[in-house]
Amino acid sequence: MAKFQFQARSLNGKIQTGYIDAKDEPEAKVRLRAKQLMPMTLKLVANAPGAKKTGSHEISALGAIFAPKVKTKDLQIFTRQFATLINSGIPIVDALKILSESTSDQLIKEAVLQIKASIETGKRLSDSMKAYPRVFDDLYCNMIRAGEEAGIIDVILNRLSIYSEKNEKIKNQIKSAMTMPVVIVFAAIAVITGIIVFIIPKFQELYKSSGKSLPGLTQLLINFSDLLRTHWLGILGVLAVATYFIVTFFATKEGRQALDKFLINAPIIGDVVQKSSVARLSRTMSTLLSSGISMLESIDIAANTAGNCVIENALKSCKESISVGRPFHLPLSRQKEIPQMVSQMVAIGEQTGALDAMLGKIADFYEDEVENSIRAMTSLIEPLLMIVLGGAIGFILVAMYLPIFQMGDTVVQ
Numbered sequence: 001m002a003k004f005q006f007q008a009r010s011l012n013g014k015i016q017t018g019y020i021d022a023k024d025e026p027e028a029k030v031r032l033r034a035k036q037l038m039p040m041t042l043k044l045v046a047n048a049p050g051a052k053k054t055g056s057h058e059i060s061a062l063g064a065i066f067a068p069k070v071k072t073k074d075l076q077i078f079t080r081q082f083a084t085l086i087n088s089g090i091p092i093v094d095a096l097k098i099l100s101e102s103t104s105d106q107l108i109k110e111a112v113l114q115i116k117a118s119i120e121t122g123k124r125l126s127d128s129m130k131a132y133p134r135v136f137d138d139l140y141c142n143m144i145r146a147g148e149e150a151g152i153i154d155v156i157l158n159r160l161s162i163y164s165e166k167n168e169k170i171k172n173q174i175k176s177a178m179t180m181p182v183v184i185v186f187a188a189i190a191v192i193t194g195i196i197v198f199i200i201p202k203f204q205e206l207y208k209s210s211g212k213s214l215p216g217l218t219q220l221l222i223n224f225s226d227l228l229r230t231h232w233l234g235i236l237g238v239l240a241v242a243t244y245f246i247v248t249f250f251a252t253k254e255g256r257q258a259l260d261k262f263l264i265n266a267p268i269i270g271d272v273v274q275k276s277s278v279a280r281l282s283r284t285m286s287t288l289l290s291s292g293i294s295m296l297e298s299i300d301i302a303a304n305t306a307g308n309c310v311i312e313n314a315l316k317s318c319k320e321s322i323s324v325g326r327p328f329h330l331p332l333s334r335q336k337e338i339p340q341m342v343s344q345m346v347a348i349g350e351q352t353g354a355l356d357a358m359l360g361k362i363a364d365f366y367e368d369e370v371e372n373s374i375r376a377m378t379s380l381i382e383p384l385l386m387i388v389l390g391g392a393i394g395f396i397l398v399a400m401y402l403p404i405f406q407m408g409d410t411v412v413q
Contacts, residue, residue, distance in 0.1 A: 002021070002022060002023065002024070002044055003019055003020070003021055003044075003045055004019065004020050004021075004022060004025065004028045004042050004043060004044055004045065005017070005018075005019055005042070005043045005045050006018060006019070006020055006028065006032060006037075006039055006040075006041065006042050006043075007039075007040045007041040008032050008037035008038055008039045008040055009037070009038045009040060010036065010037055010038075015040075016037060019045070020032060023131075025042055025044075026121070027131070028042055029042065029121075030114060030117045030118045030121060031114055031117075033117040033120075035113075069107075069134065070105055070107050070108055070134065070135050071105060072164060072167075072168050072171075073168070074103065074104065074105040074108060075105075075108065075135070075164065076161055076164045076165060076168070077103075078099060078103055078105075078108055078112075079157050079160050079161045079164065080157075080158075080161045081099060081102070082095060082099060082157050083154045083155075083157035083158045083161065084154075085098060085099070086153050086154040086157065087154040092119060092125055092153075093116055093119055093120060096112050096113075096115060096116040096119070097116060099112055100112040100113050100116065107134065107135055108135055111129075111132040111135045111136070114128075114131070114132070115128040115129060115131075115132070118131070124145075124148060125144055125148060125153070126141050126142075126144040126145035126148055129141045129144060137305075138300075138301050138304060139160075139163075139284060139287075139288070139301050139304075139305055140160060142288065142293055142297065142301055143156050143159070143160055143287070143288065143291050143293070144156060144157075146288075146291045146292045146293050147291065149292070150291075150292055156291055159287050159290070159291060160287070163283060163284070163287045166283055166363070166367065167280060167283065169367070170276050170279060170280065170367060170370055173370060173371055173374050174272065174276065174370075174374065177374040177375075177377060177378045180378070180382065181378075181381050181382060181385055184382070184385050184386075184389070185385065185389075188385075188389040188392070188393075191393070192389075192392060192393065192396070193228075195393075195396055196221075196224065196225045196228055196396070197225065197228060197229055199400075200221060200222060200225040200396075200400065201225060201229070203222075203400050204222050204225070207403055212403070214403055215399075215402045215403060217398070217399045217402060218399050218400060218402050218403055220399070221396065221399045221400065256309060257309045260308045260309040260310055261309070261310055263308070264277075264308055264310045264311070264337070268377055268380060268381065269377060271373050271377075272370060272373045272374060272377055273308060274308075274311070274337070274339075275366050275369045275370045275373055276307065276366075276370045277306045277307050277308040277311040278311065278338065278339065278342060278362070278366050279362075279363050279366035279367045279369075279370055280305055280306055280307055280363075281302040281303065281305065281306040281311065281315060282302075282342070282359045282360075282362040282363035282366065283359075283360070283363035283367075284298075284301065284302040284305045284306075285298050285299070285302040285356075285359050286356050286357070286359035286360040286362075286363060288301060288302065289355060289356035289359065290356040290357075290360075295322055295328065296319055296322060296323060299315055299316065299318060299319055299322070300316070300319075302315060303315040303316045310337050311337055311338070314335040314336075314337040314338055315332075315335075315338075317331065317335065318331035318332055318335070327347070327350050328346055328350060328355070329343045329344070329346040329347035329350060332346055342362055345358050345361065345362050346358065346359070346362075
């Protein structure tokens with residue numbers, strides 16, 4: 001991004017000056033018009049006040065995680081409304097104006113206003129949308145491009161809305177399945193911390209008054225309680241620093257690959273991760289192919305939406321074979337990360353000439369499988385958590401009552 005110093009006239013005739021970020025001068029003019037300013041002069045500046053250095057490290061990986069994001073529900077509503085307006089015969093520019101006034105999401109609102117201004121200068125809708133990847137991803141832009149070329153933008157928008165609904169359903173299922181285990185873990189941590197910080201010191205005073213040496217297990221727990229109470233600030237600091245470095249690492253390409261590889265090979269949750277990724281890429285490819293996107297482009301886009309680097313790399317490795325004319329199912333069958341049933345159904349789809357429909361059926365099947373796997377995972381995780389947490393609390397109770405048991409033995413003797 002470059003920075004331009006501008007002088008522009010507002011709608012009420014006032015002259016305004018300032019700075020605006022843009023790739024080039026035409027885009028700077030588009031952005032000014034989107035703000036209802038008529039540009040008078042534009043000057044490229046190198047060291048403007050508040051200018052940011054550009055380059056590969058302009059936005060840190062951690063910053064990208066916490067950057068504002070468009071809510072899937074808001075984008076889904078926008079897409080559905082856009083389809084309805086276009087289907088009603090309203091021109092794209094007018095439809096975008098209406099949508100910019102009705103949407104509540106600020107990112108969508110700003111993007112739509114600038115896309116509208118861009119279209120008014122003669123650019124295509126798909127090209128204008130590509131300038132805002134935080135709102136409209138590659139899948140969205142490529143499908144809009146296919147809709148423009150075929151003259152069926154309203155149909156494509158409806159397909160995008162349906163795709164978004166199904167994709168969001170899978171995400172919500174996984175989130176709802178993990179909510180209860182996460183709540184149980186945090187509640188147990190709070191209870192155990194409370195016991196260690198507030199209850200154990202009471203026992204410690206009792207044992208001191210007896211004047212007898214404590215068993216090793218009890219002494220170990222008391223030492224841990226003292227450490228937690230006297231150095232809690234330092235412990236919190238260490239945890240905060242460790243969390244920062246872990247999050248930063250997982251935000252990098254290498255970290256994401258390591259995490260995805262661990263998740264897909266992990267017991268219990270690995271099956272859910274694999275099936276949800278296969279369902280997502282199948283749904284994406286089905287939507288793209290039925291919209292007229294080429295096989296190679298569909299593979300690239302679907303791989304990026306799979307949600308797991310292992311599945312993404314497995315799908316992308318099929319491109320070379322397809323580019324020389326081989327059927328899709330042949331390289332797909334050699335990918336151990338992709339279930340064999342997928343390649344077998346793809347082979348049938350290629351033979352019948354209905355690959356997009358077959359991919360849709362694969363997505364339906366694996367979406368149901370994800371739902372069943374989540375139920376099975378939840379029914380297994382919760383008892384395991386109860387056993388682990390019950391064991392931890394049992395350990396604390398035994399350690400604290402062990403001296404009392406020993407006192408009883410002494411009295412008996």
